[in-house]
Amino acid sequence: MAIERTFSIIKPDAVAKNHIGAIYNRFESAGLKIIASKMVHLSKEQAEGFYAEHSERPFFGALVEFMTSGPIMVQVLEGENAVLANREIMGATNPAEAARGTLRADYANSIDENAVHGSDALTSAEREIAYFFSAEELCPRTR
Numbered sequence: 001m002a003i004e005r006t007f008s009i010i011k012p013d014a015v016a017k018n019h020i021g022a023i024y025n026r027f028e029s030a031g032l033k034i035i036a037s038k039m040v041h042l043s044k045e046q047a048e049g050f051y052a053e054h055s056e057r058p059f060f061g062a063l064v065e066f067m068t069s070g071p072i073m074v075q076v077l078e079g080e081n082a083v084l085a086n087r088e089i090m091g092a093t094n095p096a097e098a099a100r101g102t103l104r105a106d107y108a109n110s111i112d113e114n115a116v117h118g119s120d121a122l123t124s125a126e127r128e129i130a131y132f133f134s135a136e137e138l139c140p141r142t143r
C-alpha cells in the first residue's frame, strides 16, 4: 500500500447546499488527511484550463458555466491509495448510478451537477494539485 496524494473539489452545487463539512467528514472518516484547502471562485479561463481534456465534449460549455456559477472548495487529500480511495468515496459520475453511501449518491442531483471532483490517476492528481496549489501550501502531517 502506498501513501498517495489526490486532488478534490467540492463543486458549486454542494457548496451552495452547505455540504462542505459533511463531505470533509467523509474524507476524514475514511482516513484521508486534508493537507491543503481553500475556497475559490473560478474564472471562465481557469475552469476551461482545468477541464481542458474535455474541451471537445458536447457538455464542455455547460460544465464550465456550472463550475464558475459559485465558489468551490479545492483540497489535497493524502492517505493510503488516496486516488482510488477518493474515487470510491465519490461514487460514479452519474449519481443515478452511484453506489449507496457515496458522496454523489447522497449529495448530487444530476450528472452535470455532481457535487465533487476527484483525480482519476496519480499523473492527473499531480497536475491538478499543481494547478491550484504551490508546494509551500501543502502541509504534510508530522504528528
Ligand code: YYY
Pocket: 054, 059, 063, 092, 093, 111, 112, 113, 114, 116, 117, 118, 120
Ligand atoms: O471524473 P468524473 O468527474 O467522474 O467524470 P468525467 O468523465 O471526468 O467528466 C468530468 C465532468 O464532466 C463530470 O464530473 C460531469 C461532467 N459531465 C457531464 O456533464 N456530462 C457527461 N455526460 C459526462 C461528464
Ligand code: MG
Pocket: 118, 120
Ligand atoms: Mg474525470
